[in-house]
Structure formats: structure tokens, C-alpha cells
Amino acid sequence: MRKVLLVGNPNVGKSAVFSRLTGLEVITSNYPGTTVEFRKGYMLLGEEKVEVIDVPGTYTLEPTCKAEEVTCEIIKEATKAAVKTGDIIINVVDATNLERNLYLTLELMELKIPVIVALNMWDDTKHRGIHIDLKQLSDWLDVPVVPTVAVTGEGFARLIGQVYKVRPPKIRKHTRDERWEDIGRIIALAQRLEHRHHTFWEKLHDMTIKPETGLPFALVIALASFFLIRALGEGIINYISIPIFDNIWTPVLLKLSGWLGGGGLLHDVLVGRLIAGRIDYIQSFGVLSTALYVEFAMVLPYIISFYLILGLLEDSGYLPRLAVLMDNLMHHLGLHGFAIVPTLLSFGCNVPGILATRVLESKRERFIASTLISIGIPCAALQAMIIGLLGHHGLLPVMVVYGTLGLTWLVLGLIMNRLTPGFSPELLLEIPPYRWPPPKVLFRKTWWRVREFITEALPLIMLGVLVVNLLYYLNIFDAIAGVTAPVVSGLLGLPKGAIVAIIIGFLRKDVAVGMLLPLALSVKQLIVASVVLATFFPCIATFIIFIKELGWGDMLKATAIMLVTSLTVGGLLNFVLSFF
Amino acid sequence: MLIPLNKTRNGESGIVKDVGGGDGLKRRLAALGLRVGLKVTKVSGMYFLGPITVRVGHTQIALGHSMAGKVMLEVEG
Numbered sequence: 001m002r003k004v005l006l007v008g009n010p011n012v013g014k015s016a017v018f019s020r021l022t023g024l025e026v027i028t029s030n031y032p033g034t035t036v037e038f039r040k041g042y043m044l045l046g047e048e049k050v051e052v053i054d055v056p057g058t059y060t061l062e063p064t065c066k067a068e069e070v071t072c073e074i075i076k077e078a079t080k081a082a083v084k085t086g087d088i089i090i091n092v093v094d095a096t097n098l099e100r101n102l103y104l105t106l107e108l109m110e111l112k113i114p115v116i117v118a119l120n121m122w123d124d125t126k127h128r129g130i131h132i133d134l135k136q137l138s139d140w141l142d143v144p145v146v147p148t149v150a151v152t153g154e155g156f157a158r159l160i161g162q163v164y165k166v167r168p169p170k171i172r173k174h175t176r177d178e179r180w181e182d183i184g185r186i187i188a189l190a191q192r193l194e195h196r197h198h199t200f201w202e203k204l205h206d207m208t209i210k211p212e213t214g215l216p217f218a219l220v221i222a223l224a225s226f227f228l229i230r231a232l233g234e235g236i237i238n239y240i241s242i243p244i245f246d247n248i249w250t251p252v253l254l255k256l257s258g259w260l261g262g263g264g265l266l267h268d269v270l271v272g273r274l275i276a277g278r279i280d281y282i283q284s285f286g287v288l289s290t291a292l293y294v295e296f297a298m299v300l301p302y303i304i305s306f307y308l309i310l311g312l313l314e315d316s317g318y319l320p321r322l323a324v325l326m327d328n329l330m331h332h333l334g335l336h337g338f339a340i341v342p343t344l345l346s347f348g349c350n351v352p353g354i355l356a357t358r359v360l361e362s363k364r365e366r367f368i369a370s371t372l373i374s375i376g377i378p379c380a381a382l383q384a385m386i387i388g389l390l391g392h393h394g395l396l397p398v399m400v401v402y403g404t405l406g407l408t409w410l411v412l413g414l415i416m417n418r419l420t421p422g423f424s425p426e427l428l429l430e431i432p433p434y435r436w437p438p439p440k441v442l443f444r445k446t447w448w449r450v451r452e453f454i455t456e457a458l459p460l461i462m463l464g465v466l467v468v469n470l471l472y473y474l475n476i477f478d479a480i481a482g483v484t485a486p487v488v489s490g491l492l493g494l495p496k497g498a499i500v501a502i503i504i505g506f507l508r509k510d511v512a513v514g515m516l517l518p519l520a521l522s523v524k525q526l527i528v529a530s531v532v533l534a535t536f537f538p539c540i541a542t543f544i545i546f547i548k549e550l551g552w553g554d555m556l557k558a559t560a561i562m563l564v565t566s567l568t569v570g571g572l573l574n575f576v577l578s579f580f
Numbered sequence: 581m582l583i584p585l586n587k588t589r590n591g592e593s594g595i596v597k598d599v600g601g602g603d604g605l606k607r608r609l610a611a612l613g614l615r616v617g618l619k620v621t622k623v624s625g626m627y628f629l630g631p632i633t634v635r636v637g638h639t640q641i642a643l644g645h646s647m648a649g650k651v652m653l654e655v656e657g
Contacts, residue, residue, distance in 0.1 A: 059611030064604065097638055100613035128638070176607075180615065205640070209633050210590070210624040324642045328630045336644075337631065426644025427631045430612055433640075 002085060003051045004043075004163065005078055007108060008092035009101050010057030011432050013120045015039075016150035016441075017092050018054035021160070025448050028441065029314035030432050031341065032057060033067070033359035038074065045163055053078070059100075061107045066361050079111045088114040088166055090159070095119040095147065096128055096433070099187050105141070106171075106179045114166040115143045118159055122147035129194030136190040143169055151438050201434040208321045209431070218325055221318070229305045233384065236301035245281065245297055253279055253289060269469045282517050291465040294385070294514050295458055300450070302384035306348050307449045308442070315437030315445075319344065320429055327427045333413030334368045334420060335360065336427040342369060346377040348449070350542040353377065354549055364422040367550060371416065371558040374538040374546065375565055376409025378509075381457065385513035386530045393523050401530045408535060408569050412561070456541070457508065464504055464511040471500075491567060492528055493574040495519050505533050506540055524577045528570055535566040581655060585622065586632055586648040593621040594653030601650040609651070613639045620653060 004021070006014045010032030019026045022041030028034060039054040056071050063069040078087065091108055093101040098119075108115050117138075125132060138145035144162040148155035174182070207213045253271055260267040262274065272279065272286025281293035313319055319341050327337030339360055346353025350373055357369045378386065390397045417424070471477055477500045481488075485496040492498075497519055505512035516529050537543070537559070547555045582597055596616050599606045609615065613636045623633040623640065632648040634641055 060607070062607065064608040064611055097613075099637060100611075100639060103611065130638070176610070180610075206623060209642075211627050211630070214624075320642070324626060324631050324633060327642075327644075328626060328628050337642075426647050427642060428608060428612070428644065428647065429642045431633065431640040431642055 001049060001051050003053060003078065003087040005053050005055055005075065005087065005089045006092055007055050007075060007089050007104070008057060009059055009094060009104060011430065012057065012092050012094040012101065013150045014054055014057060014092045017090070017118060017120065017148070018052060020150050020153055020156055022052050026054070027445055027448065030317040030435055031314065031319050032430055032432070036356060036358035045160065058104070060104060067359060079113050082113040088116065088163060090116050090118055092118045092120050095122050095125045095132060096130055098132060098191055099183060102183045102186060103179055106174065106182060109141070109143065109169040109171055110173050112168045114168050116159065116162045116166050117141065117143055117145045119145060119147045120150055122155065123149045129196040131192040131194065133190045137186065140186050140189060151441060204434055208318070209324055211325065214321065214325050218322055225309050225313070229302065229309050230387065232305035232308070233302040236304060237297060241297035241301055245293060250279060256288070265473065269466060282514060285465060285468065287462050287465050290514060291462045294510055295461050298388045299381045299384045299510050300454070303380050303453050304446065304450055306380040307446045310344065310348060311442045311445050312437055315435065315442055317432045317434045320431045323427070323429060324431070331424055332417060333372065333410070334417030334424045335365050336424055338427065338429055339365065339369045343373060343377060346373040347380060349379045349453070350374060350377065350538055351545045354542065354545050357549070361425045362422060364420055365424060367554050368413065368416050368420060370546060370550060371561055372409055372413050374542055374558060375412060375535050375562055376405050378405060378534040382509040382513065382534060385510045389513055389516065390526055390530065397523050397527050400527050404531050404569065404573055405534055408565060412565055460508050461511055464507045467507070468500070468504060468515065487567070491571045491574070492532060494521070494525055494529055498529055501529065502533065502536055506537050509533060509539050527577065528574050531573055532566055532570040535562065535569055537562060582652050583655060584649045585620065585634065585651040585653055586625070586645050588622045588653060588655065590622055590624055592655055593619055594655035595619055596651060597654050598652040599650060600652070605647065605650060612641050613637060614641055614651065
């Protein structure tokens with residue numbers, strides 16, 4: 001099968017082009033390094049089925065960092081085969097940054113495979129005062145040049161049409177200096193810049209990246225995000241989720257409960273134990289009551305609101321600015337500023353967060369960042385449950401949990417930076433322009449992420465509740481609780497039954513927090529339990545991705561760090577809180 | 581007058597005359613659009629020797645403080 005490779009600089013819209021060509025759903029954002037994996041899809045060219053490959057961004061074919069090495073290797077492999085199989089490259093180019101993008105274009109042409117240039121973000125050139133003479137450009141390069149707007153689909157019919165016609169370019173290998181000289185000539189011929197006054201976005205850029213204004217702005221964004229996510233999540237819970245459960249689902253369950261005779265193993269597993277003759281969605285603990293309620297009425301609303309706000313931050317282009325502002329701090333943790341992006345993603349789910357650490361240069365950085373994420377960053381599902389549980393007691397206990405986790409993350413980072421051999425490389429990052437996030441793209445992306453959460457979390461939540469029920473029936477927990485009591489009760493000050501929640505936390509953290517409720521914990525105990533659950537073993541999904549990305553050795557090291565951290569922090573917190 | 585990029589003031593511009601620090605850094609910076617002969621404007625610098633943000637053409641780049649120290653600019657005056 002013929003292949004089409006999408007190659008280009010980071011953050012030029014390759015993934016959006018890929019999504020257009022193949023109809024596949026791909027997450028796009030406005031920062032370099034959104035795509036860290038190769039993605040394959042298919043498109044139909046008339047009768048012919050063609051494979052389309054979305055390649056992570058690179059500035060040149062001579063790799064300048066670790067992440068680019070892999071990319072360059074694969075492009076070279078693919079191009080060796082390409083001459084025989086008739087593969088082609090679509091070089092996606094940021095039309096507002098023609099000069100820099102053309103370097104890769106020239107390098108690709110020297111590989112002697114057919115190249116089509118897609119001048120993407122074409123609509124942006126107009127209001128930024130950039131005029132590109134398409135004819136001059138494609139004559140000089142002697143390859144087809146097609147202006148495109150991947151977000152709207154403009155230019156795609158022509159782009160696809162070119163795939164039939166394109167031929168391998170006939171140019172010799174150039175030196176680096178020769179390429180830059182050529183680019184100078186092309187730009188002089190084909191591009192004209194109009195002088196524009198500072199636009200609103202440019203002023204915003206300066207404001208948000210200068211430390212004296214940028215740091216307060218970052219604080220405002222962080223607080224605003226937190227409260228917006230909270231307000232939106234609560235809104236969905238109170239006005240949509242709870243009414244649906246109370247008015248529609250409860251009558252159905254009660255009917256089922258009647259049929260099942262109001263008790264017995266099957267009844268308790270499915271509907272849960274009735275409490276005073278009624279279904280208590282949190283304490284009944286049935287697969288069809290508590291499991292569904294935890295997923296849809298407690299966690300999902302926060303997942304929706306979190307990803308909406310995260311998407312807004314991603315697509316606006318704010319995150320790379322945050323990376324610059326946080327660079328100093330992150331260096332103390334053995335990372336550089338861009339590590340803030342995987343860290344923020346992890347507040348949704350640790351799995352994509354750890355995957356996103358691929359943008360970091362060294363194995364050392366990836367290990368530190370991933371370990372810190374698994375320990376200090378609670379995922380949205382866990383946060384939703386913590387807020388659901390502690391929110392009734394006011395903002396203060398919630399803030400104590402976040403404060404403790406933040407401090408743990410910081411102190412652990414400082415220690416790991418000292419103890420892990422190696423150094424943290426300096427930041428070098430392109431700052432993309434601010435863009436107004438297209439609502440359609442934003443809503444679609446949020447929907448994909450929410451849907452993925454439902455399909456991946458729902459079976460595990462139901463399984464978790466099922467396992468808990470069976471283990472209770474088999475009296476296994478009592479045996480375990482007896483063994484772990486000295487640590488759980490002695491060190492952490494929790495009832496010995498809390499070990500059950502900690503164990504179930506390995507399956508799903510949200511179910512684990514739900515299991516704390518029947519224990520009737522005090523506020524202090526809830527705080528300690530929340531922190532221990534967050535810092536202890538990550539859930540199984542995070543575990544698996546950790547092994548896949550960093551190997552067993554690093555995972556075992558991280559696990560040892562987790563155990564020590566979790567018990568130390570939990571014990572200390574229990575001790576400190578006993579004074580209040 | 582030649583001065584290193586990390587010693588310029590906000591808003592100051594200059595022409596890149598030299599990029600030190602070996603071939604690797606030179607290539608990495610060139611790939612991002614920062615290379616000899618181009619005009620660079622410093623946008624801001626972070627406190628405590630933090631990263632420097634510069635504008636080159638239509639691109640903005642943030643680079644570490646000591647990396648920026650290896651980029652020599654010729655500024656007017």
C-alpha cells in the first residue's frame with residue numbers, strides 16, 4: 001500500500017491535517033509537541049486505499065535533540081523504501097513562519113521522494129500582514145504548493161488532487177549554508193511583509209511572558225481555572241446528574257430490588273445493601289447503584305469541566321508561556337519549564353501525562369517527571385471524589401489536601417534532583433502565537449476525552465465495586481486489615497478497615513475514595529486518607545504506562561519512592577493535624 | 581558594539597553576529613530560526629537568570645539564560 005507521510009515543524013497543524021485526511025479523531029493543541037507518537041490512518045484516493053502517517057514534528061532531519069532523533073530515524077527509514085513503493089511526503093508548513101519552515105522543506109526535497117507543500121494556517125497570513133506569492137514559491141521549489149486551513153478544510157480538495165500528479169524533485173544534496181542562502185532568495189522573491197501595529201494578541205503576549213505581569217497573571221489563571229472547573233462541575237452535578245438519578249434511575253433500581261427479593265448475594269452485588277429500606281447511592285455499594293453513581297454523578301461532571309478548561313488553555317497557546325514562567329522552579333526539581341505541560345495534563349489523568357513526558361529530553365527528566373506525577377498529581381476522578389467528600393466541610397480541608405500534595409511534589413522533586421545523577425538541560429522552546437480557540441475543535445476534543453474516560457473507566461469502576469462485594473462476602477478484608485492495622489491505625493490514625501480503600505485504589509482511585517464513606521471518618525481522617533490515596537500506588541492504568549514508557553527498573557524505583565513518601569507524608573500529616 | 585543576548589534590555593534589538601557553544605547549539609538555534617545575520621529583539625527575561633524570550637521575524641523563542649549568553653548581538657549605539 002502507498003503511504004503518505006505528514007512531516008513538518010512542531011505546532012504547524014500536522015495532526016489537524018491528519019484528522020482531515022483520514023477522518024480519524026486526533027487531539028490537537030496550540031503548543032509544540034502535542035503529538036509524541038506516530039499515528040496511522042487511511043484515506044481513499046478514488047479506488048486506492050492509502051496509508052497516512054502523522055509524524056511528530058521536527059525542525060530538521062539532522063536531529064538536535066533526543067525526541068527528534070526518533071522522528072528523523074523513522075522519516076529516513078520510510079524514505080528509503082519510498083522510492084520503490086511510490087510513497088509521498090506532504091510537508092505541512094506554517095504559512096506565517098515560512099522562512100524557518102522552508103529549511104525542512106529543502107531537506108525533504110533532497111531525499112528525492114515526491115513532496116507536496118501544504119501551506120497551512122493560510123487564513124492567518126491575511127490578518128498578520130503576510131503576503132505570499134504562491135506561483136513564485138512553487139516555481140522556485142518546483143513542487144506543488146497548496147494553501148490550506150486544516151481547521152476548516154479549505155484547500156483539501158486541491159491538496160488531495162496533487163497526490164496523483166506529484167513527482168520526485170530533482171535537486172542535489174546541499175550544505176546547511178547553501179540551504180539558508182536558497183531560503184533567503186526564495187523569501188526575497190515570494191514573501192512580502194506589511195508592517196502592522198501591535199495587535200491585541202501581541203500585547204497580551206508581552207504582558208503574559210514578562211515576569212512582573214506574567215506571574216500575577218498565571219496565578220489569576222490558575223485560581224480562575226480551579227474555581228471555574230469547580231463551579232461547572234457542581235452545576236452539572238446539581239442540575240443534571242442528581243435529578244436524573246433521583247427521578248429516573250432510583251425507581252428502576254427499586255423495582256429491580258423488589259424482583260430480587262430485597263436481599264441476598266445477587267441483590268447486594270447489583271443493587272447494593274438497602275439502608276433503612278432505601279438506596280443510598282454512596283453506601284449501598286452495588287454495581288448498578290454506587291458504581292454508576294460514582295462514575296456519572298460524581299466524577300464525570302468534573303471530567304467534562306476539567307477538559308473544557310484544559311482545552312481552552314491548550315488551544316489558546318498559553319501553556320508555553322507558563323513553561324517559561326515556571327522554568328526556574330522546575331530546574332530545582334531537575335526538570336525544565338516545559339515539564340509543566342505533562343504535569344497539567346496529569347491533573348486530568350496521569351496516563352496521557354506520563355506519555356507526554358516524551359517531549360522532555362533525557363531519560364532522567366522523564367523518570368523524575370513521571371514519578372512526581374504519579375505521586376503528587378491527583379487525577380480529575382480522584383479530585384472530584386475528594387471534593388465530593390471534603391467539600392461539605394468547607395474549603396479549608398480541601399485546601400489542606402491540595403497544599404500537602406503540592407508540598408510533597410515540591411520537596412520530593414528537590415530531593416530527586418539531588419539524588420538522581422545527571423543534570424537538567426536548558427529550556428529551548430518556540431512560543432506559538434495566541435489563537436482564539438475554535439469552539440468546534442474545543443468541544444470535539446473535550447467530547448473525545450470524555451468518551452474515552454467513560455469507556456475506559458466505567459468497566460473498571462463496576463469491576464472494582466464487584467470485587468469489593470465479593471471480598472467482603474469471603475471475609476478476606478478482615479484478615480488483611482488485621483495484618484496492616486499497626487501501619488494504618490498506628491501511623492496514619494485511620495480505622496483499620498481503611499486498608500480496603502487503599503488496596504482498591506490500585507484498581508480505581510475514585511471507587512477507593514467512595515469506600516471511605518461507610519467508615520464514618522472525621523475530617524482529619526478524611527484529609528489523611530485522601531492524601532495517602534493520592535500519593536500511594538497509582539492506579540493500574542498509570543502503572544502499566546509507567547512500565548511501558550520507562551521500564552521495570554524505573555517503575556520499581558518509583559514504587560519504592562511512592563511507598564516511602566506516602567507513609568512519611570501520611571504519618572506526618574496525622575501527627576501535625578492532631579494539634580488542631 | 582557586541583554584547584551577549586542575555587545582557588540586552590527588554591525591547592532592544594540587534595543583529596546576530598556569532599553563535600558560540602559548538603555546532604550542536606548552533607544547529608538547534610538555527611532550526612528554530614535564530615541564526616547569524618538575522619535581527620533579534622529581546623522581549624523579556626525571567627528573574628534569577630531564567631529564560632530569555634526573543635522575537636525573530638514572526639517567531640518567538642524562549643531560551644535558557646546561559647544559552648542566550650552564547651548568542652552575540654551587534655546593537656546600535
